Structure formats: structure tokens, C-alpha cells
Amino acid sequence: MTESNQIISVKAYRFEPANQVKPYFQNFEVKCSEPISIMALLAKIHEIDPSFACRTSTCFKGKCGSCLIRVNGQDVLGCTTLVNPGESIVVEPYSKFKVIRDVVVDFREPLSAAKE
Amino acid sequence: MKITENLQTDVLVIGGGAAGLRAALAAAESGSQVIVTNKGPLTKSGITLTAAGGMQAPFHPADSEEQYFKDTLQCGYGLGDQNLAKVLAADACSRILDLERYGTRFVRDTEGHFSLGQFPGQSQPRNLFVKGGGLGLVSSLAKACQAHANILIIDDFFVSGLITGQSSQENVAVGAIGINLRNGQLTLIQAKAVVMATGGCQWLWEINDCPTDATGEGLVYAYRAGADLIDMEMVLFYPSVIVWPPSVKGAFAHYEFLAADILDGNIYDHVGNSVLPKPLPIRNEAMQLMAKAINDGRGSEHGGLFWYVGNSPNGLKRVRETLNIAQYNYIKSHGIDPATDKIEVAPGAHYLLGGIHINEQCQTTVNGLFATPECAGNFDGANRLAGSGITATQVFGAKAGFAAHQWAVANQYIDANPASIEQETWRIAGKISTTNNYQGTAISELRNRLRTAVQSYAGVNRNGEGLARLTKIAKEIREELSQLQVPEVKVYNQQLIDLLQLESMCEVAMLVAECALMRQESRGHHYRTDFPRQDDQNWLKHTLAVSMGIEPRFATKPINMLSE
Numbered sequence: 100m101t102e103s104n105q106i107i108s109v110k111a112y113r114f115e116p117a118n119q120v121k122p123y124f125q126n127f128e129v130k131c132s133e134p135i136s137i138m139a140l141l142a143k144i145h146e147i148d149p150s151f152a153c154r155t156s157t158c159f160k161g162k163c164g165s166c167l168i169r170v171n172g173q174d175v176l177g178c179t180t181l182v183n184p185g186e187s188i189v190v191e192p193y194s195k196f197k198v199i200r201d202v203v204v205d206f207r208e209p210l211s212a213a214k215e
Numbered sequence: 216m217k218i219t220e221n222l223q224t225d226v227l228v229i230g231g232g233a234a235g236l237r238a239a240l241a242a243a244e245s246g247s248q249v250i251v252t253n254k255g256p257l258t259k260s261g262i263t264l265t266a267a268g269g270m271q272a273p274f275h276p277a278d279s280e281e282q283y284f285k286d287t288l289q290c291g292y293g294l295g296d297q298n299l300a301k302v303l304a305a306d307a308c309s310r311i312l313d314l315e316r317y318g319t320r321f322v323r324d325t326e327g328h329f330s331l332g333q334f335p336g337q338s339q340p341r342n343l344f345v346k347g348g349g350l351g352l353v354s355s356l357a358k359a360c361q362a363h364a365n366i367l368i369i370d371d372f373f374v375s376g377l378i379t380g381q382s383s384q385e386n387v388a389v390g391a392i393g394i395n396l397r398n399g400q401l402t403l404i405q406a407k408a409v410v411m412a413t414g415g416c417q418w419l420w421e422i423n424d425c426p427t428d429a430t431g432e433g434l435v436y437a438y439r440a441g442a443d444l445i446d447m448e449m450v451l452f453y454p455s456v457i458v459w460p461p462s463v464k465g466a467f468a469h470y471e472f473l474a475a476d477i478l479d480g481n482i483y484d485h486v487g488n489s490v491l492p493k494p495l496p497i498r499n500e501a502m503q504l505m506a507k508a509i510n511d512g513r514g515s516e517h518g519g520l521f522w523y524v525g526n527s528p529n530g531l532k533r534v535r536e537t538l539n540i541a542q543y544n545y546i547k548s549h550g551i552d553p554a555t556d557k558i559e560v561a562p563g564a565h566y567l568l569g570g571i572h573i574n575e576q577c578q579t580t581v582n583g584l585f586a587t588p589e590c591a592g593n594f595d596g597a598n599r600l601a602g603s604g605i606t607a608t609q610v611f612g613a614k615a616g617f618a619a620h621q622w623a624v625a626n627q628y629i630d631a632n633p634a635s636i637e638q639e640t641w642r643i644a645g646k647i648s649t650t651n652n653y654q655g656t657a658i659s660e661l662r663n664r665l666r667t668a669v670q671s672y673a674g675v676n677r678n679g680e681g682l683a684r685l686t687k688i689a690k691e692i693r694e695e696l697s698q699l700q701v702p703e704v705k706v707y708n709q710q711l712i713d714l715l716q717l718e719s720m721c722e723v724a725m726l727v728a729e730c731a732l733m734r735q736e737s738r739g740h741h742y743r744t745d746f747p748r749q750d751d752q753n754w755l756k757h758t759l760a761v762s763m764g765i766e767p768r769f770a771t772k773p774i775n776m777l778s779e
Contacts, residue, residue: 157427
């Protein structure tokens, strides 16, 4: 297996509300030899760059929804969605809620479009 | 750093799991104004969510409070406080009926009675099943709380410490300081009574089956405010927590399903030899055998053994039917077929048995401070019956909420000791760098080091040498941590929370190590390889840790024995 097959390339959404800078994307390369859930992948990015914020709590059943996230333009459960070494993905906040910071959203505040 | 927001309430509940929400309902229904703070989002964080949904209560016609009481004490190896076991047994049925009123649904048989299963240690079928498991339970309690006008729930609020009263009121909890992650406000919540409902500290162990929330800071806050902590060495381990692959780590496969009358599987070593005898031993004995096999080099490269039911004499159809539940579908979504694949497992931390000492009104040794299991510690002893953990959240949650309400009615607001506020705000301010002088990955490196040490030296099999080493390592990490700072970030400063949590984790690790070192015997889930026998002559008592400024005082405390 070549080196590039041991890496997952992630284009991750960054947003810092207090600075009022526009959201932007940051590239991360995460070393990984096994298929990994998006949730575990985000926790790894938080370890590489602790300024990247993400939720880490889980119910281990794929039910609670703390990990809701948008991957390659699709809203998914981060804990049961797998990504393989060698793949490139785009990670954004779950589309139906207000963003608090980076990919962390406020589940009590649905965006107006989602309310309708 | 200054307090930028002030709130006031009759009763402050810290923790939004099953226990905290039940406490909030009890206090609010009695007339108190209640604030609940939750470290994460409601119904999307906390340890309750991982519960399978088993819940004990003596509803069976042949069962009784008396038998539930006796089973609880026996299962706890005599270390549980009898006054609390009595309350648990007496109130269990009523609290389950309360839950139905709040909208929780239980599995019922065709005649409409609660379906009751019989788990090991239960002398009668006593186990009810919550529909939707831990999430079903928390969701119904959350709805009831949100519908109550007296309850305000604050999500993403990290409490950093308790505040105590002035001069003669130093032994009174008068509120808490915390960081509202959503807006960055450093908030002082003044309360007449405080209920601690923050759960356990299982995430300290590298192998555990709890969410990342289980870092135990509630225990540390109560301890720093002067509350007695008892039996901190008593951690309930579960035999078969998944250790590989990384993304499914922390889920578990049922040890119970390996029994001959269910799926008749076994735990195997890396060459395929079975590790456990049949009939299956009770869990703590099974784990001693598993831990020994792993130590003897019979494990996988990831430190696990293999849970396997693929050769079940009961047939693949039965296996697939039994495993067709959310927990196994979750494992399946990670590319492992639990019906046919070998699953890498090892014993992992599952539940904190010890914790904050309470009386039968859930009062701690600090005035105005109440606590409820899992962070309250003396109802179960050295082991716990399956299904009692969730029952305890409801029985003691309700007791704590009601007692806090009564305290709030009988007492006025007490002024917070300015020194106690200043100490806490300075402590937090000291963590924030104004010069961008911080090293990003240092916190997670120290955290990994601590969790590896806790796993190695305070796991299923412990000894004096290892425990002394753990104390030393935890102190070293605390020292290194005290040098670290994080950037100033207003909204959702996750690094600050990582740092504050790790500080508490170091403190808990030291308390676990010291208490485990003190208890020179083996009892229930505390197994000392250098003291392998149970010693009722000397150790039918709680270990006790009390904060004395920086260093703790360790002692023992008698078990509560009800007079016959």
C-alpha cells in the first residue's frame, strides 16, 4: 500500500462567529490505516488542530444525533458514516441548524428555511 | 477574567441526564424555580444515552421490596449503605410509574403487564425494558422539563466549580460558576440549593463504553467544596468493550449473550483457544481471566480478545434474530458483522460505583449540596445489579430534587464568599493566554498519557506498585498541565474545556489510585493481585477522601447498617 492510501484528505468548514470573518475551508490530511467514521475523523482533526471545534459525545447506537454533519453535500449521521483511507471529503455543518462555531451547531435553533 | 452574567434560582441542577432531569422535575413540581445546566446539548450528550434500557423494580407478584433490598446488598459484597438500598427498593416501582406519566414507554406483554426479565443476581424477574433505551428515557424527561414553566435548561454550559458561602457559611454551597459556551459569558449562578447530577468518570480509562462526557468533574467540584467522596476505587468494569477498529471503539458486545441458553459463544485468544469456562463465570471473575490472558500475551495486537458467536450451536438464524437491535446494527454499519465476525474486545470501565457520599435524602456532607447517582456513590457497594443504575437515577434523582426544594424553602440566599468567586475566576483566567504562548497538541498528548496510565494501573487487575506509579504519573501530568494555556476564544472555546476537564481527570485519577491503594483486599470489582482475598475483618467499610486544601486526607467511613 502506498503512502497516499494511508491518508484521508479533508476540506473542513471553519467559522469563528465573534470575528465576523466569512466562513472558509481549511485542508487537513489525516493519517489513517482503517476505514473510520466521520465522527472519529473529526475528533482526530481536533487533536491535530485543537482550534477546530466539533462535538464528540455519542450514544454508540446511531440514534442520538449529536454527530449530525454534512459530508460531500449530504446531511448524515457522523457516527455511522465511514470514510476510507485514500479518499477526499468535504465536511460542513449539518444544514438545518444555526452554526455556533466550525461544524458545531445549535440543535435548538433550526434555520428558518428548515422551519417551513 | 470577570463574571459577565449573573443568574439566580432556587435550585441549581448540574447535569442534564436521567438523574438531573428527574431532580429538576421533583423540585419544580414542588414549587421551586430550577435551572439545569448541561455540558452538551440536551438529549445529545451524557452517559444515560448509552444505557441499553434495562431498569429494575419489584413488580413481579412473587417479588418484594425486601428481596430487591437483599439482592442489592448481596450483589454489592456488603459495601452498599443499607439506608440507601432500602430507599432504592421501596421507591423503584413508584418512580417507574412516574416515568410513564412523563411519557416513557416500557415493553409490555400481550396482557398489558410490564415484561420482566431475570438477570444474574435477581432472585425474581425484575428487569423492565425502556422503549428506545437511554435515549427514549432522556427524551421523555426532557420533554416534561421543557413543558414545565419553572424549569430553565441551559445547554452547552460548562460548570467549572462550586461557590461556597462567607465566613461561618463556608460549608454551604451557594451556587456555581461556569462558562456558557454559546456566548462565552463567564456566569455566576446563585442558588439556595445545588444538586450534583454529573455522572461518572469512566472516560479516564482508555477502554470504556461511555461518551467523552464521562470525565468526572462533578465529583471534583463537590470534593473541593468539602464533600466526602467514598469508595473511589470501586469502578464497575464490563467484560466485552470493543477496542478495534478505532471508529467503533467504546461500543460493547453483550457478555451475557455468550451464555449457553442465549448464543453459546465464547471469548477467544489470538490462536483461537477459548478463554472462559462454561457455564460462564460471573462478570468480575470472567474479567480477571480475560485481563490475565491479555497480560500473558494471548491478546490481539490491539490488546483485545475475540468475542465470537459465529460457531453458535443454536444456529445462525437465532444469532441474527438476537442481534437485530440498534446496538448491533451500529456495529454492523462499521463493516463488522457481529453474527459471523470475531469482534476485538477487552474489559472496560462501565459505571462508577463509588463517588459523593449521600444520606437517604441525598444530602452530601456540604450544606445545601445534594447529589444523585451516578456521581453519588454509596447505594450499591462493590458491584451493582444489572438494571439498578437507571432505577437509581430516578429514585435518588427525585429524592435529591425534593430535598433541594425543601432546603430552598427553609433557607434564604446566602452571599457567596468573594474569595471563592475570585479564586475560581482567577483560576480560569490563568488558563487563557494573552500572548499566544500555547502549544496546540500538548493537551491531547497529556490526556492520552493519563488515560493509558489509568488503564494500565487501575484496571481490572491492580497491585500496590502500579497504583503508586499511577499517583506519581497523575501528579506529573497535573504539574505539566498547570504550565499550559489556551488561546482566548469567545464562543465555544473547546480547548479551554479540554484543559479544565483534564485538570479534573488528573485529580480523579489520583483519588482512584490512592483509594485503591488503601483498600488492601479484593472485593467485587476491586481486584488487588497482591491482596486477592476479601477481608471482612478489616475492610467492611468505605474508603474516604476529603479535600484538605491542596492535598487530600484519606481515611475510612463506616457502612450504614439499618438496625434489624
